[in-house]
Amino acid sequence: MMSGIVSLRCVARTLLSAPNAKALKIRGATRHYWTALKRTTATALTSGRAAFLLGFPTLSYLGFEAFQRAQSSAVVHALEKEEVLEQADYLYSCAETEKLYQLLLQYKDSDDAEFLWRLARASRDLALMLNVAADRKKTLIFEAFEYAKKALERNEGCFAAHKWYAVCLSDIGDYEGVKVKIGNSYIIREHLERAVELNPKDATSIHILGHWCFAFAELPWYQRKVAAVVFASPPTSTYEEALAFFLKAEEVDPNFYSKNLLMLGKTYMAMKDKQSALLWLTKARDYPPHTQEDKEVHKEAGELLKKLG
Numbered sequence: 001m002m003s004g005i006v007s008l009r010c011v012a013r014t015l016l017s018a019p020n021a022k023a024l025k026i027r028g029a030t031r032h033y034w035t036a037l038k039r040t041t042a043t044a045l046t047s048g049r050a051a052f053l054l055g056f057p058t059l060s061y062l063g064f065e066a067f068q069r070a071q072s073s074a075v076v077h078a079l080e081k082e083e084v085l086e087q088a089d090y091l092y093s094c095a096e097t098e099k100l101y102q103l104l105l106q107y108k109d110s111d112d113a114e115f116l117w118r119l120a121r122a123s124r125d126l127a128l129m130l131n132v133a134a135d136r137k138k139t140l141i142f143e144a145f146e147y148a149k150k151a152l153e154r155n156e157g158c159f160a161a162h163k164w165y166a167v168c169l170s171d172i173g174d175y176e177g178v179k180v181k182i183g184n185s186y187i188i189r190e191h192l193e194r195a196v197e198l199n200p201k202d203a204t205s206i207h208i209l210g211h212w213c214f215a216f217a218e219l220p221w222y223q224r225k226v227a228a229v230v231f232a233s234p235p236t237s238t239y240e241e242a243l244a245f246f247l248k249a250e251e252v253d254p255n256f257y258s259k260n261l262l263m264l265g266k267t268y269m270a271m272k273d274k275q276s277a278l279l280w281l282t283k284a285r286d287y288p289p290h291t292q293e294d295k296e297v298h299k300e301a302g303e304l305l306k307k308l309g
Contacts, residue, residue: 081115085114088104092122116150141171144168145171163204261284278308
C-alpha cells in the first residue's frame with residue numbers, strides 16, 4: 001500500500017522555470033547578481049536613511065557606519081541565498097542528485113525552510129537511487145524526514161515544507177509497519193491538503209493526493225481488516241476521488257509528469273473504462289523519458305496496453 005507515494009519522484013518543472021532558461025541564468029549569474037546587488041543595496045541604504053530622518057534614535061557616525069555595514073551584509077546574505085537556491089534548483093532539474101545533496105548539506109543547520117525542504121527532497125532522492133545500499137537508504141530516508149520536519153517548524157506557511165513532510169512521513173512508514181503507516185496516513189493527507197491550499201498551482205501536491213486516494217481505493221482486504229481493528233474510522237477513498245485529483249493536476253500543468261499520465265490510465269482501468277485507459281496509457285508510454293522513473297513508466301504503460309489488447 002502507498003507504494004505509489006513511496007516511489008514518487010516529483011519533477012522539477014512543476015517548481016522551476018524551463019531548464020534551458022535556468023541554465024542561461026546560471027551562466028549569466030555574475031552579471032545578474034551584481035546588477036541585483038547594486039539595485040538592492042541602493043534600496044536598502046535609501047530606506048535606512050529615510051528611517052533615520054523620520055525620527056529614529058540619533059546614531060553616532062560610527063554607529064551609522066555600523067548600521068550601513070549591517071544593511072549591506074543583510075543584502076549580500078539575501079543574494080547568496082538566492083544564488084544557492086537557484087543553483088540547487090538547476091541541479092535538481094538536471095537530476096544531479098549527489099551534487100545537489102552535497103551542496104545543500106552545508107545548510108543542514110539552517111533555520112531557513114527554503115534550504116531545509118530542498119535538502120529533505122535531495123536526501124530522499126538520493127535514498128531512492130538504484131545503487132544505494134539498504135542501510136544508507138534507511139539513514140537517508142529518516143534524515144529526509146527530519147529535514148522536512150524542521151522546515152515545517154521554521155515556516156508553517158511554506159507549501160513545499162508541507163508536501164515533503166507528507167512524502168517523507170509516508171516513506172518512514174515503510175520501516176515502522178502497517179499499523180503506523182495507516183495511522184500516519186491521516187496526517188499525510190492533512191499536510192497534502194494544506195500544501196494545495198497554500199499553492200493551488202502546484203500540480204505535484206495534487207498528484208500525490210490522487211495517489212493517496214488510489215492507494216486506499218485498492219487497499220488489500222487484509223490491510224483493510226487491520227485498519228478496521230486498529231481504527232474506529234479507518235481511512236478510505238474511491239477511484240473516482242483519485243481520478244478527480246489526477247485530472248486536476250493535469251489541468252493545472254498539462255503533461256507535467258509521466259507518472260500522472262500512467263495513474264490516469266490505471267485509474268480508468270480500475271473503473272472499467274477501457275477507452276479512457278487506452279488514451280492515457282498511450283500518452284504515458286509515449287512520454288519522452290528524461291529520468292529513470294520515466295523509463296519505468298514507459299515500460300509499465302506498455303505492459304498494461306498489451307493487457308488491454
